[in-house]
Amino acid sequence: MTTPHQATFFLELEASLADCPAGGLHMELRFREQPWWDSLAALTLLAVFDTTFGKPLPVEEFMKCETLADICRLA
Amino acid sequence: MYSVLSHIRIAGLAVTTGSVERDYVQDGLAAGIDRATLERTGKVVGLRKRLVVAAGVTALDLCADAATRLISEMGIDATSIDAVVFVTQSPDHSQPNNGSLLHGRLGLSKSAPAFELSMGCSGWVFGLQQAALLCAHGGAARVLLCSGDTLSQLTNPGDRATDPLFGDAGSATIVEKTGRSAPFHFVLGADGAGSASIIVPAGGARQPASTATRLETVDAEGNRHHAENLRMNGAEVFNFTLREVPDAVNAVLKHAAWMPADVDALVLHQANRFIISTVGRKCGFPADKTPMDIVEKYGNQSSASIPCALIDALGGRLESGTLKVVACGFGVGLSWGAFAGEVGPLAIAPVKSYA
Numbered sequence: 001m002t003t004p005h006q007a008t009f010f011l012e013l014e015a016s017l018a019d020c021p022a023g024g025l026h027m028e029l030r031f032r033e034q035p036w037w038d039s040l041a042a043l044t045l046l047a048v049f050d051t052t053f054g055k056p057l058p059v060e061e062f063m064k065c066e067t068l069a070d071i072c073r074l075a
Numbered sequence: 076m077y078s079v080l081s082h083i084r085i086a087g088l089a090v091t092t093g094s095v096e097r098d099y100v101q102d103g104l105a106a107g108i109d110r111a112t113l114e115r116t117g118k119v120v121g122l123r124k125r126l127v128v129a130a131g132v133t134a135l136d137l138c139a140d141a142a143t144r145l146i147s148e149m150g151i152d153a154t155s156i157d158a159v160v161f162v163t164q165s166p167d168h169s170q171p172n173n174g175s176l177l178h179g180r181l182g183l184s185k186s187a188p189a190f191e192l193s194m195g196c197s198g199w200v201f202g203l204q205q206a207a208l209l210c211a212h213g214g215a216a217r218v219l220l221c222s223g224d225t226l227s228q229l230t231n232p233g234d235r236a237t238d239p240l241f242g243d244a245g246s247a248t249i250v251e252k253t254g255r256s257a258p259f260h261f262v263l264g265a266d267g268a269g270s271a272s273i274i275v276p277a278g279g280a281r282q283p284a285s286t287a288t289r290l291e292t293v294d295a296e297g298n299r300h301h302a303e304n305l306r307m308n309g310a311e312v313f314n315f316t317l318r319e320v321p322d323a324v325n326a327v328l329k330h331a332a333w334m335p336a337d338v339d340a341l342v343l344h345q346a347n348r349f350i351i352s353t354v355g356r357k358c359g360f361p362a363d364k365t366p367m368d369i370v371e372k373y374g375n376q377s378s379a380s381i382p383c384a385l386i387d388a389l390g391g392r393l394e395s396g397t398l399k400v401v402a403c404g405f406g407v408g409l410s411w412g413a414f415a416g417e418v419g420p421l422a423i424a425p426v427k428s429y430a
Contacts, residue, residue, distance in 0.1 A: 018115050040116055043313050047353045056314045
């Protein structure tokens with residue numbers, strides 16, 4: 001079940017990430033394995049998380065995340 | 076920490092940059108990165124051109140050039156300067172400090188003290204607060220603030236995460252005591268627990284420079300560096316910026332009793348376009364009030380980036396009129412400093428590369 005905040009997070013992230021295919025983001029996506037994932041995508045994800053959920057994503061926890069569901073659990 | 080200081084003005088600004096032009100795409104192609112990736116990253120992050128120093132040129136040289144040009148532009152006598160505040164993390168020597176060396180070069184009065192603040196990207200605001208304090212309560216009528224670094228000499232060319240970001244520059248700012256009553260507001264802060272996020276591990280007393288500290292290693296992303304190089308954890312620094320800068324900007328706005336709509340410009344440390352646009356938006360400022368193209372012209376100039384943005388983006392308006400300016404520097408320490416005050420009219424010696 002995706003919450004409204006999580007849906008907004010996915011939409012904003014998709015709009016902000018270069019080369020991310022439309023509708024390409026979902027909870028179980030292993031984002032680090034995607035061709036569009038790089039250091040700039042990581043900063044973009046941190047920015048969108050902060051904007052959407054109103055708090056920073058702790059970097060140490062973020063480094064352990066494998067899927068977008070892992071990220072959303074830190075919101 | 077909040078402080079308010081009155082009867083002060085910024086009387087002049089100058090910036091001197093490095094003279095060697097580096098091109099982000101060309102350097103990346105030479106390092107084996109594909110053009111499409113370089114162009115995409117360059118556009119979003121704001122990396123295009125940067126100016127670095129030639130071998131043998133230091134932050135002291137750049138600041139001395141800026142100060143000399145500014146003194147000439149203002150038509151003042153160097154002996155009228157009552158104190159020197161020098162801000163740098165790339166001094167000529169561990170002893171004596173750059174402030175003393177600049178004092179000697181400019182031939183300043185023996186009654187003018189000269190000292191140094193070891194601050195990086197937040198340093199111009201810290202230095203401005205010190206210079207304002209000397210004018211407001213320290214017996215000075217005119218203070219020379221110089222801030223700048225040559226960080227290109229500390230990064231490893233094989234570290235593609237750090238090296239392409241930095242340009243070299245030195246700035247000069249003249250701060251004067253005045254009858255004007257518009258106060259300068261400052262909010263300064265630090266988070267020493269995050270100090271490892273931006274660090275040059277070796278070369279100081281803790282780990283002296285040696286053959287061993289110059290042995291290169293390659294990290295998981297393929298970036299090369301050794302212990303005497305500047306290292307930066309980009310994600311940690313970005314999160315720190317998102318966490319602290321909007322709060323500092325909001326606090327200084329509150330002290331000044333200004334809303335973002337009242338402010339003519341939010342001048343953030345010119346780290347890169349991505350950070351400035353993200354943080355500026357979070358601070359509630361529209362993009363047209365937030366200069367952000369300094370990095371693509373000059374690179375991240377550490378403590379010289381705010382004066383460079385003031386000249387480059389607002390120079391004409393500052394020479395002829397008064398602007399309500401909010402500035403915020405942030406970086407190594409970790410540390411941050413926010414300023415709110417009316418700036419201008421003032422003298423400007425244009426941004427110029429070192430010759």
